[in-house]
Amino acid sequence: MISTTAVDAYIEKNSRRFVDELKELCSFPSISNHGRDAIQPARDWLADRLSRYTDRVETLEAGGMPALYAEVKGAGRRKLLLYEHYDVQPVDPIDLWASPPFEPAETDGRIVARGVADDKADVMARIHALETLKSLGEVPVTLRFLIEGEEEIGSKTFEKIAHDHADKLRADGCLWESGSSFDDAGRPTLQFGCRGLVYVTLRVKMLDFDQHSGWASIYPSAAMYLIGALASLRDQDMNIKIDGFYDKVVKPTEADRRMMAAIDPEIEKRRKLVG
Ligand SMILES: [Zn+2]
Numbered sequence: 334m335i336s337t338t339a340v341d342a343y344i345e346k347n348s349r350r351f352v353d354e355l356k357e358l359c360s361f362p363s364i365s366n367h368g369r370d371a372i373q374p375a376r377d378w379l380a381d382r383l384s385r386y387t388d389r390v391e392t393l394e395a396g397g398m399p400a401l402y403a404e405v406k407g408a409g410r411r412k413l414l415l416y417e418h419y420d421v422q423p424v425d426p427i428d429l430w431a432s433p434p435f436e437p438a439e440t441d442g443r444i445v446a447r448g449v450a451d452d453k454a455d456v457m458a459r460i461h462a463l464e465t466l467k468s469l470g471e472v473p474v475t476l477r478f479l480i481e482g483e484e485e486i487g488s489k490t491f492e493k494i495a496h497d498h499a500d501k502l503r504a505d506g507c508l509w510e511s512g513s514s515f516d517d518a519g520r521p522t523l524q525f526g527c528r529g530l531v532y533v534t535l536r537v538k539m540l541d542f543d544q545h546s547g548w549a550s551i552y553p554s555a556a557m558y559l560i561g562a563l564a565s566l567r568d569q570d571m572n573i574k575i576d577g578f579y580d581k582v583v584k585p586t587e588a589d590r591r592m593m594a595a596i597d598p599e600i601e602k603r604r605k606l607v608g
Contacts, residue, residue, distance in 0.1 A: 335469045343465045352444070354382075355457040356437035358419075359446035365398050365420035365486045372398055372482050375419050379456065379480060386463050387478075393498055397490030398482035402501060405463060407475040414477045414504035417456040418484035421448030452510040456480060459508075477504055484510075517602055535562060 344351070361375035380390045380401055387403040394400070398420065424434040424447050432438040434447035444454075459478070466472045479502060481491060495502060514522050537555040544552050567573055585593070 334473075335466065335471075339469050340465055343469060344461075347461075347465075351457070351461045352439075354461075355449070355454060356444060356446070358453050358457055359437040359444065359449050360435050362424075362435045363420050363448070363482075364423050365483045366423050369398060372420050376401060376480075376482060379419055382460055383478060383480075386460070386467050393479075393494050393501075395490040395493035395497060398486075400482055400491070400494055401478065401480040402498070403478045404501070405467075405472055405476040405478075407473055408471040409474050411506075412475040412477060412504040414479060414502055414507040415459050416479050416481070416507060416509050417459065418452050418481040418510065419456060420482050420485050421451070421453070422485050452484070455510045474505075477502065516597070517599055518597075535559060537562070 358375065358378065361378060363372040363375035365372055376392075376399065380392070383401065383403045384390045387405050389403065391402045392399045393402050401419070424430065427434070432440075432445055437444050437446035437449065439445075446453075463472065463476060481488065483489060483491065509524075509527065511524070516522050537559045539553045539555045539558065565574060573579070
């Protein structure tokens, strides 16, 4: 097993180069909103970088922006999927930038560039972690890299890519992007679990045309029916009342509850933020 001291020393020795490589990736204007040609140079650069530590880097595509995939065999049986994306948001309004968005600048120990936090720092941190482990010994678990190219434009073909390559992406756990925030005490945070999103459009139609309010005691009100329907989604304790909603939810274990209780939810900070 590789010691954390050896890992720290390796990172210390190579940190300047790690930062320079991140800046190099940030210099590619990989704005997915600008089309396939705009993002290819960043993808090619990343594929080359990944190929130094993996046997084969594959391009997965389903008609949209291609994703990169690479697997690194580990010593143990477990597999960890690492999701990131190499595309970035557009830079408008450009006048508000203090430095050119694709010329990474270092200010007060921070890198300023479009997409550095979302999500190129995660991409490079994970590749650098892989480099570190490989240089010092064995990778403990099998790593599966999946680096998407269209996250910032709604991942239009991502679902198809995921279905088409389900076997490659199967893993015991997945480390998503955005693992790079700090709490008020300056501790790095790791988020567990993400909620999904469900969009629903509800339409209620009761009458063929508008009626004078004087008829309110006779005619049914679509607005009131809709309010009733919305209010029925939750009970007073905020439990969701939709049938089957919780069926597939994995219940927290005692250990999960203990861990949750030990986390500072930073209530005051949130209160200040939202008023
Ligand atoms: Zn992102």
